[in-house]
Amino acid sequence: xELGSNRKSRMISLLRxxxxxxxxxxxxLLSVISEANDHPDVLELQKxxxxxxxxxxxxxxxxxxxxxxxxxxxxRNSFEGGGAxxxxxxxxxxxxxxxxxTGEVVEFNSDIIENxxxxxxxKMGYDVIHHRxxxxxxxxxx
Amino acid sequence: xELGSNRKSRMISLLRxxxxxxxxxxxxLLSVISEANDHPDVLELQKxxxxxxxxxxxxxxxxxxxxxxxxxxxxRNSFEGGGAxxxxxxxxxxxxxxxxxTGEVVEFNSDIIENxxxxxxxKMGYDVIHHRxxxxxxxxxx
DNA sequence: TTGATTGCAAAGTGTTTGCAATGAG
DNA sequence: CTCATTGCAAACACTTTGCAATCAA
Numbered sequence: 001x002e003l004g005s006n007r008k009s010r011m012i013s014l015l016r017x018x019x020x021x022x023x024x025x026x027x028x029l030l031s032v033i034s035e036a037n038d039h040p041d042v043l044e045l046q047k048x049x050x051x052x053x054x055x056x057x058x059x060x061x062x063x064x065x066x067x068x069x070x071x072x073x074x075x076r077n078s079f080e081g082g083g084a085x086x087x088x089x090x091x092x093x094x095x096x097x098x099x100x101x102t103g104e105v106v107e108f109n110s111d112i113i114e115n116x117x118x119x120x121x122x123k124m125g126y127d128v129i130h131h132r133x134x135x136x137x138x139x140x141x142x
Numbered sequence: 143x144e145l146g147s148n149r150k151s152r153m154i155s156l157l158r159x160x161x162x163x164x165x166x167x168x169x170x171l172l173s174v175i176s177e178a179n180d181h182p183d184v185l186e187l188q189k190x191x192x193x194x195x196x197x198x199x200x201x202x203x204x205x206x207x208x209x210x211x212x213x214x215x216x217x218r219n220s221f222e223g224g225g226a227x228x229x230x231x232x233x234x235x236x237x238x239x240x241x242x243x244t245g246e247v248v249e250f251n252s253d254i255i256e257n258x259x260x261x262x263x264x265k266m267g268y269d270v271i272h273h274r275x276x277x278x279x280x281x282x283x284x
Numbered sequence: 285t286t287g288a289t290t291g292c293a294a295a296g297t298g299t300t301t302g303c304a305a306t307g308a309g
Numbered sequence: 310c311t312c313a314t315t316g317c318a319a320a321c322a323c324t325t326t327g328c329a330a331t332c333a334a
Contacts, residue, residue, distance in 0.1 A: 021288060021333055042323080057291045062324060064289095080220060083323055097263060100271050108266065113258050117277055120250055121239060126279035129242050133275045135259055137268035163308055163313060184298080199316045204299060206314095225298050 001051040003031060018071035025060050028053035033074055039085040039096075039105045079105075079134060095133040143193040149173060160213035170195035171206050175216055181227040181238075181247045221247075221276060237275040 003011075011027045011034070020026065032048040033040075040048065046061045065086060068074040075089045079098050085105070094109040113133065121128045145153075153169045153176070162168065174190040175182075182190065188203045207228060210216040217231045221240050227247070236251040255275065263270045 023289065023333075025290075055291080059292075059325080060290060063326095066325095078220065078222060097266065097268055099268075106266065108262055110258060110262060113255050116252060116255050116258075117275070120252060121277050121279050122282075124239065124248065124250065125282050126239055126241075126277070127282055129278045129280055131275070131277045133259070133273070135263050135268070135273045136271045137263050138271055140264075140267050140269055165308075165314065167315075197316080201300080201317075202315060205301095208300095 003027065003052055007031060014073060018068070018073055020067060020071070024053045025049070025056045026064055028056060029061060029064050030068065030073070033068075033086055034088050036087070039077060039087050041083050041085045043083075045086065077105075077132075080136065095135070097135045097137050100136050100138055145169065145173060145194055156215065160210070160215055162209060162213070166195045167191070167198045167202050168206055170198060171203060172210065172215070175210075175228055176230050178229070181219060181229050183225050183227045185225075187228065219247075219274075222278065237277070239277045239279050242278050242280055 008027060008031070011030045012022055014030060014034075015022050015026055028049040029045065031052060032045055036045075036048070042058070042061055042065065045065075046056060046058055049056045049061065065074065065076070069076055072089055074086050077085045077087065077096065079085060079096070082103075092109060093114065094107045095113075097106040097108060099105075117131055118128055150169060150173070153172045154164055156172060156176075157164050157168055170191040171187065173194060174187055178187075178190070184200070184203055184207065187207070188198060188200055191198045191203065207216065207218070211218055214231055216228050219227045219229065219238065221227060221238070224245075234251060235256065236249045237255075239248040239250060241247070259273060260270055
């Protein structure tokens, strides 16, 4: 599959900002992540990236994800059961609802909860470095 | 190490309630979990259980933990990095502060956050089955 | 040209499982 | 006696790593 030159150059400038060498593998992987809205796992990411860059190996996916993680471009989620799932890093933090039946992930955020967390931690003598709030849910039957 | 007969019979009655056969391995493991207040991982649990029942194998620890989990006696936490960590199931739900420097875990709870979670999920058409709120923190330097 | 990046295969973790032997009820 | 439970070793799923070949800069 060909990557639109529009999208491709957007990926390249993101990679430039992250200060890493521009390779087809990295362009493909980043493109796939930025296009996804379903928090894919590593195997799924490789599968999708292969459509753009057929040679990309699992090892490269893992290594590249780590580098993206370190440069803050992507975010890693470790939900219960199964491997890590990735998404583009967003401006504001958000939390996740995980559908226990389908594995589907929905994002939400609550400034109130956010603030309460910091308050509680602070009261106990801690600075919050990062945090996660996962709601494992089932769709309400109508 | 010998187990006090007091503690031992308390473990046995817990196991009776859970409807499983009483074995030395199960008594040892349950005793170790109920004594711990540091959310030990599987290897650490085996190490401690071996002091009471030297023959206990890793496989048995894993299998027994699963059975305890299913009968609701213990609770499993999957914090970032490293394997699962266990604790006795408690009456009321609580959340965790994980010290990113030491791995130390502190419990806290907030009814307000709890309620907000249910409200949000409900508004989005979900029932909350279970949930986790982990604050990865650093001690405030004085 | 030169060091970063890649693919491959091997190794590393944490966890589960098949099987024959053991032991609780 | 009988079936649940155990220890062992092998298998598993996910992730990392050593190495020689390749490729971006």
